Amino acid sequence: MDILTYAFMQRALIAAALVGITAPAVGIYLVQRRQAIMGDGIGHVALTGVALGVLLNTSPVWMAVLVATIGAVIMELVRSYGKTRGDIALAMLFYGGMAGGVMIINLAPGGSTANLTSYLFGSITSVSPEDVTVTAILAAFVLVITLGLRRQLFAICQDEEFARVTGLPVRVLNLLLAVTAAVTVTVAMRAVGLLLVSALLVVPVAAAQQATRGFAATLAIAVAIGVIVTLSGTAVSFYVDVPPGASIVLLAIAVFAVFSLIAAPLAKKRARAAVRAEEGCTLEVPGAVPAARKPADDVGVGAS
Amino acid sequence: MSGTDEAPAVVSLRGASAALGARPVLRGIDLTVRRGEVVALLGANGSGKSTAVRAVVGQVPLSSGELELFGTPARRFKDWARIGYVPQRTTAAGGVPATVREVVAAGRLARTKLKWPGKADRAAVMTALEQVGMADRAKDSVGALSGGQHQRVLIARALVAEPELLIMDEPMAGVDLASQEVLAQTLRTQVEAGATVLLVLHELGPLEPLIDRAVVLRDGCVVHDGPPPEAVGQHALPGHDHVHPHADAAHEPVRTGLLT
Numbered sequence: 001m002d003i004l005t006y007a008f009m010q011r012a013l014i015a016a017a018l019v020g021i022t023a024p025a026v027g028i029y030l031v032q033r034r035q036a037i038m039g040d041g042i043g044h045v046a047l048t049g050v051a052l053g054v055l056l057n058t059s060p061v062w063m064a065v066l067v068a069t070i071g072a073v074i075m076e077l078v079r080s081y082g083k084t085r086g087d088i089a090l091a092m093l094f095y096g097g098m099a100g101g102v103m104i105i106n107l108a109p110g111g112s113t114a115n116l117t118s119y120l121f122g123s124i125t126s127v128s129p130e131d132v133t134v135t136a137i138l139a140a141f142v143l144v145i146t147l148g149l150r151r152q153l154f155a156i157c158q159d160e161e162f163a164r165v166t167g168l169p170v171r172v173l174n175l176l177l178a179v180t181a182a183v184t185v186t187v188a189m190r191a192v193g194l195l196l197v198s199a200l201l202v203v204p205v206a207a208a209q210q211a212t213r214g215f216a217a218t219l220a221i222a223v224a225i226g227v228i229v230t231l232s233g234t235a236v237s238f239y240v241d242v243p244p245g246a247s248i249v250l251l252a253i254a255v256f257a258v259f260s261l262i263a264a265p266l267a268k269k270r271a272r273a274a275v276r277a278e279e280g281c282t283l284e285v286p287g288a289v290p291a292a293r294k295p296a297d298d299v300g301v302g303a304s
Numbered sequence: 305m306s307g308t309d310e311a312p313a314v315v316s317l318r319g320a321s322a323a324l325g326a327r328p329v330l331r332g333i334d335l336t337v338r339r340g341e342v343v344a345l346l347g348a349n350g351s352g353k354s355t356a357v358r359a360v361v362g363q364v365p366l367s368s369g370e371l372e373l374f375g376t377p378a379r380r381f382k383d384w385a386r387i388g389y390v391p392q393r394t395t396a397a398g399g400v401p402a403t404v405r406e407v408v409a410a411g412r413l414a415r416t417k418l419k420w421p422g423k424a425d426r427a428a429v430m431t432a433l434e435q436v437g438m439a440d441r442a443k444d445s446v447g448a449l450s451g452g453q454h455q456r457v458l459i460a461r462a463l464v465a466e467p468e469l470l471i472m473d474e475p476m477a478g479v480d481l482a483s484q485e486v487l488a489q490t491l492r493t494q495v496e497a498g499a500t501v502l503l504v505l506h507e508l509g510p511l512e513p514l515i516d517r518a519v520v521l522r523d524g525c526v527v528h529d530g531p532p533p534e535a536v537g538q539h540a541l542p543g544h545d546h547v548h549p550h551a552d553a554a555h556e557p558v559r560t561g562l563l564t
Contacts, residue, residue, distance in 0.1 A: 032400040152418060155410040158398040162391055165361045166414035166465070167384030205400065213445035214403035270448065 003238050011132050012124045012234050016244070018139040019191040019200065020230030024208075024222035025146040026184040027201030029177055032157040032215075038075060039198035042185040044094045045071030046194055047101030049186075050119045055108040060119070061134060064186045071097060072182035076174055122193035122245035124234055131190065138187045145180045153177055154215055191230060192245035199249040200226065207256035210263035225255050311338040312375060314469050314500045315360055320369035321524075322359050329355040331524040332369065337469075342491075342501040342514050344532065347521035353504045354392065356521065357473050360502065361389050374469075385414040388462030390472040393455055404449070404457050405442040408432055411461035432464035435493070437486050452483025459490060470494060472503040476511070484510050508532055 003009050030038050049067030053060030071093060078089045105111045118126070127135075146153065155163040156170050156177075164170045181201075188197045208221035233248030240247070315337040322330040329352045337343045345353040358364045360371065362378060371378040374386060388411070411432070412425050433439040436456035441449070446457055455475060462470060475487055488510045495501060495514055508515065512532060520528035 028400055032398040034399045036399075149418070151409065151416075151421070152413060154402070154406065155413050158402060158407065158410060159391070161358075161363055162389060162461070163410070163413070164363065165384060165387065165389040166411065167382065168413055168417065209401050213401055213443065213448075215398075215400055215406050218400050 003235055008125055008127070009234075009238060011127045011129065012238075012244075013231060014132055015124055015127045015135050016191055016230040016234040016248075017227055018135050019188045020227035021223055022139045022142040022146075022184050023188050023197075023200040024204040024226040025219065026142060026177075026181050028205045028215075028219050028222055029146070029153050029157045030181065031202055031205045031209075032154070035079070036202045037198070038072075038181060039185055039201040041075055041090055041094045041097075042068050042072050042182050043189070043194040043197040044101075045097030046182075046186055046189060047116065047119065048097045048104060049101075050116065050189075050194075051101040051104035051108070051111075054111050054115055055104050061131070061186060061190075064119075064189065065138070065183060067097075068182035068186050069179050072178040073175060076178035080171070080174060118193075119189055120193050120195050121243050122189070122191050122196070124191045124244045125238075127190060135187055135190070138183050142180050142184050142187070145176060149173070149176075150216075150219065191234075192248050193243075196245045196249045199252060200230070203249070203252040203256055204229070207252070207259045210256070210259040211266070225252065229255060311340055313337065313372065314339050314341075314374055315502060316370075316372040316375075317356070317360060318370045320356075320359060320371065321367045322355055322364050323367055324355065324364070329364075329524050330359065330366075333521065333524070333526050334529075335360075335519055335526070337500060337502050339468075339500050340498060342495055342516045343503075344508065344511070344515045344518045345502065345504045345521065346506075346508070346518055346533075350523075351521040352524040353521050354473055357471055357502065357504050361387065361471055385465045386468045387414075388465060388467030388470045390455075390458050390462045390470070390475055392473045393451065393458060393478070401445045401447055403443050404433065404438060404446055405429060407446050407457055408460045408464050411464040414465035414467075428464050428466065432460040435463055436460045436490055450480060450483075452479040452486075455479050456483055456486060456490075459487065463490075463494070467499070469500045469502070472501070474504050474506060476509055477506060487511075488514070 004013075027036070027039065030036050046064040046068035048071075049064035050060040052067060053063030056063070075090060075093060078093075101116065102113060105113060105115055108115075152163075152168055152173055155166070155168060156173050160170060184201070185194070185197050188200055192200050204222040204225040205218065207225055208218045212218040212221060229251040230248050233251045234244045236242070236247040236251070237244040313336050315335065317333060317335040319332045319334065320330055321328065321332050333352070333356060335343075335345075335356060345356060347353045355364050359366055360373075362381075373381045374383065376383075409421070409425075409429050412421060412428055416422075416425055430439060430442070433442055436459055438453065438456050438460060441453065446454060449457065455478075459472070459475065462472075470491075476484055479487065491501065491511065491514055501514075503511075505511065508518075515532050517530060518528065518532040519526055520533065
């Protein structure tokens with residue numbers, strides 16, 4: 001375990017673990033709302049923030065948090081108000097954010113696109129002690145929201161209209177989720193880079209839900225997968241000398257593949273059991289069951 | 305259940321107009337539901353019945369007219385736990401699996417709001433599941449349920465907050481006979497306990513004996529408000545066609561896709 005004797009690796013592993021916990025904890029809500037691509041969009045917009053930080057000679061990370069938050073709030077407003085051309089508006093924001101970053105970084109004195117590389121692809125081994133503190137504070141904020149309000153966030157992502165009728169402050173919760181996603185993206189930026197951030201938000205969740213039946217279980221397993229792949233990916237990159245972002249994301253995809261392979265026969269078995277249970281119920285109905293009713297009955301189970 | 309003219313109005317919609325996009329869907333309808341009444345909103349597809357109930361629960365803005373809930377102007381109404389809403393089944397589908405218990409527990413948020421749920425809240429979830437005969441499926445994924453079972457879960461989600469007024473949008477659409485029986489029985493129990501019910505129906509069907517009054521819409525106008533139309537066969541309403549909402553294609557037990 002010589003890896004733990006280096007201070008820079010200790011910091012890297014702490015940051016990696018924090019990213020591994022927070023990214024799936026936010027990502028699950030985006031996946032639930034079928035908005036998995038949002039993390040990618042925020043990543044693009046965050047690039048403008050990084051470049052602004054370099055240009056204004058302030059902290060690129062805090063500028064990225066600020067700009068990504070503004071971008072995420074705009075995306076949320078487009079989602080909730082804009083009905084028809086929402087995808088186009090989001091595309092403008094994505095590519096505008098990316099182009100803005102490249103433009104601004106080249107305007108900065110002595111700045112060039114090379115300055116962005118560590119943010120685009122991650123550089124977890126260069127995490128400073130101050131970075132660890134900032135990451136820990138931001139990760140704590142993300143966890144308080146995503147775990148503390150998980151029932152409320154589950155409700156608004158599962159069925160937004162119903163959630164509004166329960167009287168929940170749906171608009172506030174949606175904006176809070178957007179801000180939390182933006183914070184998470186900037187936290188994860190150091191580990192996996194802006195281009196791969198979305199993978200860490202989405203892939204552990206996608207892997208976990210191969211094997212789960214419920215939301216809480218999916219959340220727990222996704223966070224566990226997140227921590228395992230960020231820690232082992234960081235360790236791999238120490239020994240093999242590859243960028244950690246790449247090894248983390250490829251490991252996550254490998255976990256997804258393994259879960260899919262294991263879970264596919266399991267899910268089939270479960271579906272067959274459900275169909276059998278169904279038949280049992282239908283037979284108990286007193287009187288004849290009109291044949292025409294049957295297809296509608298089976299839709300949730302058998303359709304493909 | 306009849307003769308409730310003196311009972312206070314729970315829902316009062318007066319001269320309500322609403323549009324979806326540029327298309328006017330409601331053209332000045334009046335709809336009053338008094339406490340203890342069971343009112344069915346009938347009409348062909350596109351007649352505006354679904355829009356009417358969505359306007360009642362504040363999900364479609366009125367371009368003109370007035371809405372009062374429990375005697376309070378809708379704009380100032382805050383007491384949402386008094387209303388149990390069962391939307392059309394198409395709206396409830398997430399990209400992550402959820403258990404029956406988790407979905408029903410979401411309905412309890414009408415009472416707990418931002419607070420942590422307690423013992424009473426967990427007990428209420430189980431009670432609601434028992435009411436619709438789904439307690440044994442509490443830990444199953446909603447994606448593994450049939451249309452009728454899914455509908456029962458959505459009704460449990462509405463009942464879990466112990467509402468006084470139930471608003472249901474096409475609760476019988478695409479529901480198998482066994483589940484129809486359970487739903488009718490659940491509704492009967494609620495009505496006997498004093499609940500008020502406003503429901504959108506495509507046809508009166510097995511709920512007919514429960515219904516005190518029917519309001520029939522056509523092209524966004526009320527064309528009948530009174531006793532349930534007699535001898536209306538299952539499929540005799542104007543413009544009848546079978547459209548049963550199924551969102552379940554993207555909601556199956558076998559998950560192979562990543563994001564879809």
